[in-house]
Structures are given as C-alpha cells and as structure tokens.
Amino acid sequence: MSLLPSSPLIDQVLRTVARRYRLPAFADTPDQTENASPSTALAIAIEQARRAVACDEAPAAPVKRRFVEALARLIHDGMRTQSGDPVLQAMVLRQRAAQVQEYASLSAHADHDSRSIRASVNAFAHPAKQLRIPPGPQREALAQLHASASSASWSELYDAARSLLHMPEIANESSFQHGLTRLLDSPELGRLQRLDALASDDLVRQYRSLWDRHGPRSGSANAVAQGVASQQRGAAVEASAAQALEALARRLNEAQGDRASYRVVTSMRVPPSLPASPERAKTEWDVALLERANADDETAVWDVCLLVEAKASVDAATTDLSRLLRGLHLLAHAEENIVYSLETRQGTVRLRGASLRALTTDEAALTKAVLYCCDAPAESSPRLLGAASRMQLLSAQASLEFAGALAEGRHADPQDLEPVWDQLLESPRWRAVLHQYPMLRQVRDLMVHTEDLLAAIDGTAENS
Numbered sequence: 001m002s003l004l005p006s007s008p009l010i011d012q013v014l015r016t017v018a019r020r021y022r023l024p025a026f027a028d029t030p031d032q033t034e035n036a037s038p039s040t041a042l043a044i045a046i047e048q049a050r051r052a053v054a055c056d057e058a059p060a061a062p063v064k065r066r067f068v069e070a071l072a073r074l075i076h077d078g079m080r081t082q083s084g085d086p087v088l089q090a091m092v093l094r095q096r097a098a099q100v101q102e103y104a105s106l107s108a109h110a111d112h113d114s115r116s117i118r119a120s121v122n123a124f125a126h127p128a129k130q131l132r133i134p135p136g137p138q139r140e141a142l143a144q145l146h147a148s149a150s151s152a153s154w155s156e157l158y159d160a161a162r163s164l165l166h167m168p169e170i171a172n173e174s175s176f177q178h179g180l181t182r183l184l185d186s187p188e189l190g191r192l193q194r195l196d197a198l199a200s201d202d203l204v205r206q207y208r209s210l211w212d213r214h215g216p217r218s219g220s221a222n223a224v225a226q227g228v229a230s231q232q233r234g235a236a237v238e239a240s241a242a243q244a245l246e247a248l249a250r251r252l253n254e255a256q257g258d259r260a261s262y263r264v265v266t267s268m269r270v271p272p273s274l275p276a277s278p279e280r281a282k283t284e285w286d287v288a289l290l291e292r293a294n295a296d297d298e299t300a301v302w303d304v305c306l307l308v309e310a311k312a313s314v315d316a317a318t319t320d321l322s323r324l325l326r327g328l329h330l331l332a333h334a335e336e337n338i339v340y341s342l343e344t345r346q347g348t349v350r351l352r353g354a355s356l357r358a359l360t361t362d363e364a365a366l367t368k369a370v371l372y373c374c375d376a377p378a379e380s381s382p383r384l385l386g387a388a389s390r391m392q393l394l395s396a397q398a399s400l401e402f403a404g405a406l407a408e409g410r411h412a413d414p415q416d417l418e419p420v421w422d423q424l425l426e427s428p429r430w431r432a433v434l435h436q437y438p439m440l441r442q443v444r445d446l447m448v449h450t451e452d453l454l455a456a457i458d459g460t461a462e463n464s
Contacts, residue, residue, distance in 0.1 A: 009252055010289075010305060014368060017456035020378040021314055021447040023440065038077060041070035042393065043384035047437040049425060064421055072414035074390075075399055079406045088394050090210035092403045093203065100207045103198040106191050113188035114152060120186065121149040121157070124179045138169040154192040158184065230312065238310035240450040241373035242266050242287045245308060247457050249289060261292045262305070265344035273340065274356075275333050282320075282327025286310045287373075288344075293352050301339055303355035308371045311447075314379075315387050317372045318443050322432075324370070331356040363442065372447040382444070389436040396420045 026047060036044065045067035052059040078085035079092070094100045125142040133139045141164045148157035161180050170176040183189060198204050242264060249262040256262075270283040286309050290302040309324060311317040334340060334356035341348050359369055393399060398419040405412040424430045432439070 007252060007255075007305075009255060010248070011368075013248060013453075013456045014371075016459060017448050018452040019445065019447070020449055020452060021374070021382075021444045023382055023384070023444050026437070036070075038070045038074035039383060039385040039390060041066060042074065042390075043437055045070060046385075046389075046424065046434060050434050050437070053425065053434070059425070064418075067421055067424075068414050068417050071393060071399065071417050071420060072402065072412070075394065075403050075412075075417075076406065078394065079403050085394070086210040086213040087391070088403060089407075090207055090214070091395055092400055092407055093207050093210065095400050096404055096407065097203045097207075099198055099201050100203050103195065103201075103204045103207065106195045106198070109188075109191060110195060113192050116188045117154075117157070117183070117186065117192065118149045120179065120183050121146055124176055125149075136169070138164075138167060141167065152192075154189060154196050158189065158193060233312045234310060237312055237373060237375050237450065238266065238286045240375060241308050241310045241453075244373070244450055244453040244457065245287055245289050245306070247454060251457060252291075263290050263292075263302070263346075264288070265290060265346045265349055267345045268349070269343045270327070270330060271340050271342055274330055275335070276330050278330055280323060280326055281330045282309075282323050283330070285327070290349065290351070293355070299350070301350050301352055303352055304359065304369075306371065307359075307369060308373050310373050312374065313376050314374065314382075314444065314447065317374065317447055318386050318440055319388060320372075321439060321443050325361045328359045328361050328366075328370070331359045332361075333357075366442075367446065370446055371453070372443065373450050373453065374447055375450050378449075384437065384440070386436050386440050389433045392430070392433050393420065396423065 026044075045063050048063045049059040049067070052063070075088070077083075078088040094104050125146045127143075127146065130139050130142050130146070133142065141160060145157060145160040145164060148154075148160050161184050164170065165177065165180045165184070170180075199208075245264045249264050252262040253260045265288050266286060268285045268288045270278065270285075272278075285307050288304060288308070289306040291305050293301045293303045309317070309320065311320065334353035336354045336357050338353040339350050340353060340356065341350055360366075394403075396419075398417050402412050402414075402416055405416075424434055
C-alpha cells in the first residue's frame with residue numbers, strides 16, 4: 001500500500017473533482033453489441049473474451065461470432081472509396097503491389113540515408129570548405145553538389161559527383177577522389193535514387209496520396225507546423241495544470257498557517273542514480289506537488305504528494321499509460337534512506353527516497369498519486385476501442401487479406417478473419433489489445449479537465 005504523504009484537503013479534491021472523461025458502464029448484453037458501431041462491438045467482444053480468459057474459461061461461441069462480424073464490418077467501412085480509412089487502404093495497396101512494398105521499405109530508411117549522404121557531402125563540399133578553393137569550375141561544381149544534397153535531388157547529386165570525379169582539377173586530390181568514389185558507390189545514395197525513381201509510379205503516387213489524406217508527410221512544412229502547434233498546445237495544458245496545483249498549494253499552505261510546507265515544480269527530471277533501468281520509462285514529470293519533509297530551510301527536503309501529466313487529448317494519455325507506469329516503477333526503486341536531487345524548472349529539489357519508494361502502480365494507490373490533466377472536451381460518445389488496438393486489428397495479416405479481396409472485387413468471407421481471434425486469445429503480442437478496455441478505463445479514471453480541477457480546489461476553499 002502507498003505511504004505517500006497526504007492531507008484531508010488533497011483527499012477531498014481528488015474525491016470531488018469531476019471526472020468528465022470517465023467511461024460509462026460496460027455494455028455487456030448481446031442486443032447492445034448487435035446495435036453498436038463496429039468499433040464499439042469489437043471493444044465489447046474483446047472485453048467479454050478477456051473476462052472469460054481471466055476466469056480460465058473459453059469465450060462463448062457468440063462472442064467469437066460477434067467479434068469476427070464486427071471486424072469484417074470495420075474493414076468494409078475502411079475500404080469505402082470516399083469515406084474509408086486511408087491508412088488501411090494504403091496498407092492494402094502496399095501488400096498488393098510490389099513496387100509500393102519496395103517504396104515503403106526504402107522510405108523507412110530515407111531519413112537516415114539522407115542524413116548520411118549530407119554528412120558525406122559536407123565532409124568535402126561544405127560552403128566553408130568551398131571558400132578555400134579558388135573561384136572556378138571546381139568550386140562551382142562543389143556548390144552544385146552541396147545544393148543537390150540540400151534539396152534532396154539525388155539524381156542531380158549523382159551526376160554532379162560523377163562530373164567532379166572526372167575534373168582535371170582534382171586528378172591529384174586523393175581525398176576528393178576517395179570521398180567522391182565512396183559517395184557514388186554508397187548504398188544510401190543508391191536507395192535514395194531508387195526511391196526517387198519509384199515516386200513517379202502511379203500506384204506509388206496513389207499510396208502517397210492516401211498517406212497525405214491521413215496527415216502531413218514527415219519532414220514537410222505542414223508536418224513541422226503541426227508539430228509546433230502540438231507542442232504549443234501541450235505546453236498550454238501543462239501551464240494550466242501547474243496553475244491548478246499552485247492554487248492547491250496555496251490552499252494547503254493557508255491551512256498550515258505558520259510556514260510554506262507545500263510547493264509546485266515543473267519538468268521534474270528523474271536522476272540517473274536510481275538503481276533501475278529507465279528504458280521506455282517516463283523520466284520527466286510535467287508537474288509535481290511536493291510537501292516539505294523537514295524544518296531546515298537551508299537544506300529543505302521534500303516528499304512527493306501528487307504527480308500530474310498534461311495531455312492534449314485522451315488518446316495521448318492512453319498511449320502514455322504504460323510509460324507512466326514504468327516511470328513509477330523506476331521511482332519506486334529509490335533507496336529509502338537516501339535523499340535524491342532532481343532537476344526542475346524551478347531549480348534543484350531534494351526528495352526523500354522513502355517518498356519515491358512509496359509510489360506504486362496498484363490501482364488504488366495510483367488514484368491518490370497521479371492525475372492526467374487535459375483541456376479537450378469530453379466526447380458525447382466515448383470510443384471504447386483505442387486507436388492503437390484498432391490499428392493492430394486492421395493490420396493483422398488476415399485483415400489485410402480480407403481487405404485485399406474487397407479491393408479486388410472478390411468475395412470476402414468473415415470466417416477468414418478467425419485467425420485474428422485466435423491471435424487475440426493466444427499471442428503475447430496481442431495482450432495489450434486483449435486488455436485494452438481496462439487500460440482505457442484506467443486512463444480515463446485518472447484524467448481530469450484543468451477547469452474541473454480548479455473548481456474542486458475552489459470548492460474546498462468555500463467549504464473550509
């Protein structure tokens with residue numbers, strides 16, 4: 001059980017704050033499943049299967065039937081030309097067309113290959129190095145080579161490198177010759193040139209168009225702008241969450257009367273000295289409410305009261321939960337009698353190891369130690385099937401073959417989707433999907449709107 005420091009005021013805020021994102025009662029009756037959307041019907045069937053497995057029972061045959069039928073409906077909807085799912089359609093196109101498969105495979109390496117080629121070009125054609133060469137054909141050729149690399153014009157870069165290699169001016173420049181030869185023979189440049197050649201294929205253009213419908217292409221101006229907007233939105237939510245906890249800290253300090261026992265810090269970074277691996281764990285906490293653990297102002301030591309993560313959407317929190325739980329597990333490895341120094345935006349804070357060690361991941365303790373703060377409106381009809389689970393279901397091989405049959409106008413039998421059901425029940429890779437509803441419920445139970453949190457804190461002030 002958690003031994004986190006607490007107070008009646010904190011307990012009251014956490015108990016009374018509105019949970020507008022909380023999921024409704026689980027729909028467990030067959031008629032609700034039959035009338036539900038494909039995604040909702042899938043979520044219900046998956047949860048029914050999980051409950052059966054948890055009881056060491058085989059799911060009932062009607063549950064399997066409803067799962068398969070709902071998955072078939074989801075794929076049918078996704079393959080609709082105008083209103084379908086562009087990601088599913090892109091995956092199906094990639095499976096059906098060899099040139100699209102090759103393009104997708106090469107695209108996965110494109111960023112790394114581009115960086116490698118640009119680094120090779122900069123080694124002898126960087127603008128600063130061009131200035132060391134007298135004006136003339138060689139400097140102009142190096143400038144053209146560098147410009148081709150900067151603009152990702154790989155065929156032009158190849159031609160420029162070949163022209164340079166045959167220039168009399170570098171006949172005795174072994175470093176130039178070696179660098180150009182390595183560049184021309186590099187597998188990275190070969191892959192990038194092939195990628196350029198495939199880009200003009202009709203099916204590849206269709207594939208790229210489908211991905212563009214899903215969202216801006218990686219590295220594009222739109223993608224950069226979207227990333228900046230997302231960061232700004234996340235920063236705004238974090239600032240609102242910090243303001244709410246500052247209000248709570250003021251209320252707590254007012255109740256203490258004599259001195260400030262509570263404070264708020266942001267961007268609290270986990271020290272590398274903790275005796276556990278930080279791999280895939282949260283190592284920076286957005287906002288933390290701390291309580292003073294000693295009376296020495298010169299060497300103040302603090303305990304953790306509440307950790308808050310700011311998220312711009314419910315989906316962002318859902319995908320973050322496993323990382324958050326690993327982050328708590330990391331903190332819980334603190335040595336009980338050691339004081340740890342953690343960096344924050346407000347400077348270094350010293351936290352008792354016993355306080356960190358008290359952080360546990362059991363559900364009851366979690367609700368007293370962690371909040372997700374969000375400013376997104378609550379959906380009128382919450383999605384019961386998480387985005388990651390939906391994508392894993394659609395990208396299963398049997399699902400793609402079923403969708404491919406639809407794309408080719410062939411008969412697609414829902415029974416052909418039964419291998420997905422078998423994987424769901426048997427494969428460790430599908431455990432997250434099988435348990436997706438409890439995880440989604442847990443995330444939403446931990447999530448509050450920043451306005452609701454402030455309202456709960458204000459409510460305690462009125463009632464005090």
